[in-house]
Amino acid sequence: MHGYADLPEHSGGVTVIMQTSRASVIRLGVIGTGQFASYFIAALRRGGYDGNVLLSPRNADVANTLAHKHDCVVAASAEEVLAGSDVVLLSVRPEYAEAALANLRWERRHTVLSAMAGIRLDELRALLHGVDDIHLIMPGSYIETVPGPIPLYPPAPALMPLLSCAGDVIALPNEAAFNAAMVSLCTSTWIYDLAHALAAELERHGLEPDAARALTLGNIAGPASFALSQPETSLLEISAGIATERTFTKDGLDHLKARHFASPWREAIGQLAERLKPGE
Template sequence: MRIGILGTGHLAEFLIRGAGGRYDFVVSPRSAARAAALAASHGVGVAPDNQAVVDGCDLILVCLPAAEGVEILRGLRFRAGQSVLSAMAGVRLAALAAAVAPAAAACSMMPGLANAHGLGPCLIHPARAEWEGFLSALGPLHVFGNEEEFVAATAFGALSGATFFWMDRLAGWFAAQGVAPATARRLVAETLRGNAEVLLRETASLAEIQRGIATPGGITEALVARLADRGALEAWGEGMDVVLARVRGQSGENS
């Protein structure tokens, strides 16, 4: 199956890597060095321009900059029978659908780099059967019928990115205490992976889990108390509020 990609940037590369040779890709020519590298490493075709990507494919994945993407799509001609999937943060379905009519339209969100490893959750709204196989190859798929629920869930893209900064601070802290940097990096990653698996495998509520793992008077309680004192736990919610306003299109910026 062939997929045309508009916007040959970081996300496009992650998704092409994650698809693992199961799809033929044709990419737009800007970011020529990346397009050429993907042609060499993954056999993607490089189209002469954006319209050639659209003309040559029934499935078109849009990885353009979010601020300009809809305007760029408005300048292209789509046909009935095509299906366009946006991966652009904060782009709403109505604007996308108007820009690509008479093609079908859907919006998605994914973390990016985790998808290169087949481990990044993918969200799509509304259900589009023609995209489900591709997205499922990139990680667990969540199909949303309700747009507001979908848009709120897309804020996870920023959560995903922010965890790399959080993990960096933690790994750096261990290294500063004399733990070998490679061990510190593994320790942080393995701790989070283990606990993420707990959440996926166990049915206990988070409140029950917290009661089980935080010994009264123990070191977890001490860390959580310090974080709470400094507003660090509340700050996650405040930061996510900022992201939600962006993806809802309430802040005037959406990338």
């Protein structure tokens, strides 16, 4: 990786670590200019990445929109993307990966970031002759607007200046953990449906739709931010500290627990995790 060096600097007797490199020196290329590329690039720009982005030309509509909105350049070919970039994002749909990557000339200097769900690292190695540095990422589409987790495997200190622009990098220790992170991304979408059900029920009991939506989403986002701000406290401890005896909150929670509310969620997670196991 180029342009990433941490140099100690002395200031007033205190040694501080200066991150002298900036993400902008990383030239990003994209093979597969679609929905994922759109929100990932938007997130990088939102977070301050101002380096070059070179897009594969297929899907001219999306490529031109990205060029216009996020200061990207549309390359003439995938070969041109590779020639002009250091880090290459692979974001074609998995079924098109082989065709998209066939006959490309990779160089050792390339670092590859694959967002192609379900394509394992060993499969990528077979497709990317000559590339040593291959990583999997799986952020959700909401990062276009707000920072969120960026699951990454294998960990890559050199990519932190770039990826940190898009959100909070969660570096995972093995591919099984990365697959579980991919299931977690699926659960983030289920939350919309859960929120819809909660808001609809609140409407039935007197709230206007706008208020029901704002209260429901705020009461999901608020606890999430609160719990993230105190990683030392378990989620059940936080809940128990609020849902104390003789509170309305505890009455409702007891009802949900008696109905085993977590069971279908656990089952759905289990089913997807099984499907993502190697050989499935």
